Amino acid sequence: MTGKRSNPDALPFWRSKPLSAMTRAEWESLCDGCGRCCLHKLEDEDTGQVHYTEVACLLLDIGSCACSDYPNRRKHVPDCVQLTPEMIPKLTWLPSTCAYRLLWEGKTLAWWHPLVSGDPDAVHRAGISVRGRVITESRADFLDYHIVTWPE
Ligand code: SF4
Numbered sequence: 001m002t003g004k005r006s007n008p009d010a011l012p013f014w015r016s017k018p019l020s021a022m023t024r025a026e027w028e029s030l031c032d033g034c035g036r037c038c039l040h041k042l043e044d045e046d047t048g049q050v051h052y053t054e055v056a057c058l059l060l061d062i063g064s065c066a067c068s069d070y071p072n073r074r075k076h077v078p079d080c081v082q083l084t085p086e087m088i089p090k091l092t093w094l095p096s097t098c099a100y101r102l103l104w105e106g107k108t109l110a111w112w113h114p115l116v117s118g119d120p121d122a123v124h125r126a127g128i129s130v131r132g133r134v135i136t137e138s139r140a141d142f143l144d145y146h147i148v149t150w151p152e
C-alpha cells in the first residue's frame with residue numbers, strides 16, 4: 001500500500017511561505033474575521049493621521065463581523081480595499097492585530113486566530129473582533145462624533 005502522510009513537524013503555510021507565494025485560498029484564510037478594517041475611518045487633513053470610528057461599513061454584518069456580500073462587495077462599496085501582498089506596507093491603518101500586517105512584519109499569528117485555534121469564535125471571545133462595539137451606518141450622523149480610540 002502506498003500513500004502520502006503529512007509530516008506532523010512541517011511548519012504551517014503561514015510560517016513557511018512568504019505572503020507573495022501563498023495560494024488564493026491560503027491568502028483568504030489569513031483573514032481572522034475581526035471586522036476591524038471594515039470600520040469607517042477619518043483622515044486628519046493636517047497630520048495625515050487616520051482615526052477609526054465605531055461606524056461599520058454598510059455591508060458589514062455586525063453580528064458575525066463578516067462582509068455580507070464579499071464576492072460582489074466592490075459593486076456596493078467601490079473603495080473597499082482589495083488586499084495584496086504589495087499593498088500591506090502602504091496600508092498603515094491596518095490594525096496591529098491584522099494577520100496580514102503581523103506576517104508582513106515577520107510576526108506570527110495569535111492564539112485566537114482561526115488557523116491556530118481551529119475555532120472561528122475565538123477571535124470574538126478574545127475581544128479582538130468588533131462584535132458588540134459598533135453601530136451601523138444608518139444609526140450614525142456625523143462620523144466625527146463616532147471616533148474611537150480602539151482598535152489601537
Ligand atoms: S483587519 Fe485584517 S484580519 Fe481583521 S478583518 Fe480586516 S483583513 Fe481580516
Ligand code: SF4
Pocket residue numbers: 037038039057058059060061066067068069070073074077080081
Ligand atoms: S465591503 Fe465588505 S469587506 Fe469591504 S469594507 Fe465593507 S464589509 Fe468590509
